[in-house]
Amino acid sequence: MSDNVAHALSGAGGGIVSMILTYPLITISSRLQVQRNSAHPSEDDYKNTGDAFVKILKTEGPQGLYSGINSALFGISVTNGIYYYFYEAVKAVFEKRGKRSMTTGESMLAGAIAGSAVVFVTNPIWTVNTRITTYKKKLDKQEADGKPLKHQRAPTTMETAMEILKTDGFKGFYAGLLPALILVINPIIQYTVFEQLKARWMKLKSSNLSAWEFFVLGAVSKLAATGITYPYIVLKARQQAASKKSSGTNKPSLIQELRDIFKAEGFAGLYNGLSSKLLQSVLTSAFLFMMKEELFRWAVWTLVVLGARKPARVVEPLDWTYNNTTVRKLHYFQYDSSYTHRMPQPAHLGLLGPVIRAEVGDNVTVHCWNKANVPISMHPHGLHYTFEDEGALYDGSSANGSSPADGHSIVWGYHSHVHEDKDVNAGLVGPIVVYKEGTLGAWSPRDPDREFFAAFMAINDAQSSILSNSTELHYTINGYTHDIPDMVMEYAERVRWYLMAWGGEMDVHTAVWSSGEVMWGYQASNEMTLMPASFRTVDMLANTPGRHTLFCKTPLHRKGGMEAAYVVREAVGSGRRKNSKAKVVPSE
Template sequence: MVSDSFVHACAGGAGGLVAMTATYPLMGISTRAAIDQSKNPGESLAKAVTKVIAKEGLLGLYDGLGSSLIGIGVSNFVYYFFFEATRDFVLRAKQATSAASLGTLTTLESIGAGLISGIATAFISNPIWVVNTRQTIRAVVPEKDADGQLTRKVRRLSFLETMKGIVKQDGIGALWKGIGPALVLVTNPVLQYTVFEQLKGWVLKSRSARASKHAAQPLLGDFDFFWLGALSKLVATAVTYPQIVIKSRQQAMTNESLQGKKMPNVWTAMTDVIQDEGIVGLYRGISSKMLQSILTAAILFSSKERIFAMTKSR
């Protein structure tokens, strides 16, 4: 019999694919804005979208979609597998020593499960996101042609072609560029799922208290999972966005752009951004990222729970 952890992992992966496909243009705009190191104020979302379409066509909004779908599928599968396995272990341990509860984790338990899941996900999925970042920004980073002249010609390479190019140019270690801020960003899903679990527990407890003793156990519907997912992601993204900017910039760096210098650590990178661009530099692209993150989380949570329920009913 397939375990609930595995079903949750599959449902999470499938839900992630649906959510990413629906919101990918917003993610691309956010990534482009995050690596912009000019001192000019950021463009509005509408202007940024129009600019990309004018220069690269409608497909420009979907550069890197393939690698992002691989990344989100792998990331969500790994994260949900470890999170649900840890959650089940903790709940079984609690039920062995006390009466059965509503099946929710405490704040500390959610944080612990999130840390374990996040660290595993960061190491396994980082190479995919490096490829995605390079694909997304390829059209906005000057490249040299056969004669050594700078060109902005758009070249769309496949996932494997991009990965091979990275390894050939910068070595296999380049696939883990940005792992420092990626590990710091483990706090993003930790915050997200902690807020989600606590809000979920609060809603269930509130509805249970209002229900009669003979009423069925209160359940959460699709809309509940939608707004719980959106609100929890809003909190997480607002707190951790500067690390998203640093990670994107490090993943976009090549040996040529570093000019023989060592990759700066997270703290040094943040300090450099503030000195060169001001504090606003740490929040470039946050508007499109917030919108994308909220919609992604809302779609992900609602579709994941629906897919899980449909799978278990068979």
């Protein structure tokens, strides 16, 4: 089953929660929208949002603020369910065909298709709801024997629907259809603004947006959409609230309704109830976006548990090839927060898991779903952790961390620690990059133009934590032997190398760059010694064009495959380095 269903379920759930929280404002705004302004208003007319709130409470009680909530909850669940299902379906088609994210134009088209589907399916529901929420209860005087005033009973959803069918016929359920179709532009504006703001915000962050950030983005996007389309909201509400019985004549068309408003109330009539509607719409949308993101994860898990959806695996088997021999390994994969979409990573990382990035002082939380057939864990180096979070089966602690003397960013690593040596040989390792506080995501003159990760590992298939068809020993960099893909840089670029070494006593390596020196702190050398479970961060200026080699100086290791080519491409034009101000894009 596709993610469309999960999006539909979470959208419906988020709509129900947001509707319950803001429904009194919906009642007030609906009544203000259908109220016709007059030079001589009656005592029953509402002056503003506050006055409407007080009068409804006085004449109808608290339940008056929730008139028609049953039909509203049904309507919003159907509306949001249909909208998100069709929007995500169209989005998937565009992204599959274009092999990229949707453009702004495609996003607007997807919104138009989804919105139109919603209007044709749900207009009858909202017509019934509008009739109920705009029904004003009148007081009926009793006999003059001192009895209290008695409220008239509000019509039920079924009674309202039958009344519409009796007085207006089936077409009465589609009152306000034309302005409703025009109002499809409201969610188009809303979601376009939301996606654009979200994309810009994500560029400034190194992690997923929080629930409250979704709340703010939802509020701002709905504020823009409602402010632009509000006159059509008023026209739609008045057409849905009107009936032949109440008017005594055929209901006016959209143009006639517009003329009547201008004639009797002026331009201001198109903005009746604007303040309450803006407040209601903004809060409803904000709660919807916040709750939908939370409920989407639950929807995915629910579908997985019910067997309606295949689970995505974060730790899973991987067929890996050395010198034309395919061996079964385990691998850490990165997914989005719903565990539905695998995140891409550079090919040169090979067997390494996704890069975890954080600043000094950050709290790093990793949600790991083990779908392998053996126990695994995640044990970090370079991060402080509690005993419960260590990822090992024995008591221990770590005092590792970044000091002020360290560079702009330094590399550490993580690995499975259930059976340390066997898990590492199985491929369960990955890098961690720790940045100085306040520098992750912000450009600095010390930032590199390009970065590469290189893990020197002697992998023993006979000592893997999973059964393998091989018992060979492989000398590798990132799991590759003799070559690594995509190790290309431009002339005069500043390149940062994140070096790691994993393994036991045979894993003492000396990394060598054939093109020249690298800088480690204030030391310049073309060699760097690596002990088991050690990490080094070095910088290189790519000033020697051509094909070069990164290799281990130990002859046995290099002969066994612990070497890789990297290419410095020729300079274009004068060859002088450009003054780049773009921070290196994180690999994950």
